Amino acid sequence: MDRCAGAAARLPESDRKDLAIQALARSETVSDLAARHGVSRKFVYQQTHKAVAALDDAFLSAPPNDEVLFEVAVTRAWLRQAIVGLALICHSSYRGVVEFLRDLLGLSISVGAVHQVLHSATRQADIINRQQDLSGIRVGLHDEIFQGATPVLAGVDARSTYCYLLAAEERRDADTWGVHLLDAAQQGLDPDYTVADAGQGLRAGQTAAWGDTPCHGDVFHIQRQCEGLANTLARLAKGATSRRQTLQAKTGRGGPRGPNDELVTKLALAGPAQATRQVLFDFIVEELARREPGDARRIRPVRVALQNQRDTLLAFAGVLDDKLADIAQAYAIAEPLVREACVLHCLPSPSPA
Numbered sequence: 001m002d003r004c005a006g007a008a009a010r011l012p013e014s015d016r017k018d019l020a021i022q023a024l025a026r027s028e029t030v031s032d033l034a035a036r037h038g039v040s041r042k043f044v045y046q047q048t049h050k051a052v053a054a055l056d057d058a059f060l061s062a063p064p065n066d067e068v069l070f071e072v073a074v075t076r077a078w079l080r081q082a083i084v085g086l087a088l089i090c091h092s093s094y095r096g097v098v099e100f101l102r103d104l105l106g107l108s109i110s111v112g113a114v115h116q117v118l119h120s121a122t123r124q125a126d127i128i129n130r131q132q133d134l135s136g137i138r139v140g141l142h143d144e145i146f147q148g149a150t151p152v153l154a155g156v157d158a159r160s161t162y163c164y165l166l167a168a169e170e171r172r173d174a175d176t177w178g179v180h181l182l183d184a185a186q187q188g189l190d191p192d193y194t195v196a197d198a199g200q201g202l203r204a205g206q207t208a209a210w211g212d213t214p215c216h217g218d219v220f221h222i223q224r225q226c227e228g229l230a231n232t233l234a235r236l237a238k239g240a241t242s243r244r245q246t247l248q249a250k251t252g253r254g255g256p257r258g259p260n261d262e263l264v265t266k267l268a269l270a271g272p273a274q275a276t277r278q279v280l281f282d283f284i285v286e287e288l289a290r291r292e293p294g295d296a297r298r299i300r301p302v303r304v305a306l307q308n309q310r311d312t313l314l315a316f317a318g319v320l321d322d323k324l325a326d327i328a329q330a331y332a333i334a335e336p337l338v339r340e341a342c343v344l345h346c347l348p349s350p351s352p353a
Contacts, residue, residue, distance in 0.1 A: 007038035019044060020051035074105065083117045134164055135188030142196040142206070143218070144172050153180055164189065177205025185209065193319075197221045198309055216319075217312030222305060229302045233295070270346035273339075274317035281310050 011019075015037070022033055023044055034041045072078070079101070086092040086100060094114045101107040139158035142165075144151050151172040155165030164184060169176050181189075193214040196202050198221075206215055271277065288303040306313075324342060328335040 008040065008043045011037065011039065016047050017051075020047040023048040024051055079107070080117050080121070083114055084121045087114075087118055129164070130187065132164070133188050134184060135190065137162075137164065137189055138192050140164075140189070140191045140194040142194055142202055142215075144199055144202060153177060155180075155184065158195070171201075172199070173201040174204035174208055177202050178208040181206060181209035193315075195316075198305070198312075214315065215312065216315035217309050219313055219316075222309060222313060225302055225305060229298055232298060236295075268346070269316070269320065270339075270343040271317070274314055274321050277314050277317050278310065281306070281314060285310075 019033060019037060019039075022028060023030060028036075030041050030044050034044050037044075082101075083097055086097045087094075090096075092100065094111045097114045098109055098111060101109050137157045137159075141156045141158050143154050145154055146152060147168060150168050150170075153165060153167045153169060153172060153176065154163065156163050164187075165180055167180055190210075191213065193216055194206060195216045195218055196206075197218040203215055206213065272280075285303060285307050288299055288306070292299045292303060320342075324338045325335055328338045331338075
């Protein structure tokens with residue numbers, strides 16, 4: 001017996017696998033296999049059972065859907081976390097939170113309770129937010145959004161998208177903006193410049209709170225305004241062209257076809273120097289003014305907005321010019337080459353260039 005135990009201990013793993021396979025194949029009896037390898041029959045049975053278990057694991061079907069993967073202790077604190085997560089992560093409404101808890105957890109909760117949990121979390125977050133150091137923010141993005149009819153003043157760090165201001169207020173005038181910006185300044189907020197639309201209260205509040213800190217123009221809103229005008233005029237021109245072609249077909253006379261007039265305003269990041277952009281910008285304003293008598297109701301608001309906001313809308317080009325000049329000086333290359341590389345980098349990937 002001791003001799004068999006010693007032989008079994010010295011048997012390599014590969015031989016043990018072969019032994020188990022031969023036992024499963026039943027090419028020899030267990031007694032013959034044990035005698036040929038110098039081991040006991042018990043050892044042969046042990047290796048056979050290991051092989052059978054390995055085969056069962058390999059061919060075991062997928063676990064049933066009702067298998068318990070893990071368990072969660074549902075406490076009051078966990079429910080508060082779930083309510084906040086549903087609202088902020090899943091963007092669920094109050095009633096959606098109520099339905100989720102009712103249908104999945106069998107828990108009855110009122111809309112008022114959901115409101116209370118979220119406002120309690122808001123108060124705790126406000127305490128934490130007031131302790132944040134905002135001195136690292138170099139560019140601030142300011143805007144006014146609305147929750148129903150209630151204005152919400154918003155401020156976001158352009159680099160990290162960290163939201164350092166989100167306040168629902170009754171008014172969005174200069175005093176309201178100024179108070180919030182002064183509070184942010186006490187937390188160290190002193191950006192190189194900000195970006196905002198043409199809102200008078202927003203800009204006046206920043207001037208009152210921060211003095212000479214530049215406020216560059218937000219090109220998003222003016223682009224949408226110009227695109228809307230361009231699309232409207234294009235539809236009107238298409239309709240006029242169709243009517244002209246119909247009249248020509250009836251009279252049997254054809255006339256010369258002029259080029260399609262299309263208003264395109266694009267304030268791209270990569271592009272010519274600020275001075276060149278200003279010349280092109282003024283050209284667009286002049287062309288709009290020339291066409292304004294034909295449709296003053298639609299064209300005048302866009303023309304006036306462009307004319308009044310030129311310097312703030314193109315302020316970003318001055319920042320870009322300075323950065324490109326710094327790169328050119330640091331690497332001792334011509335500034336036009338750096339600008340061309342910037343333009344090339346901003347081209348869409350499918351471009352032949």
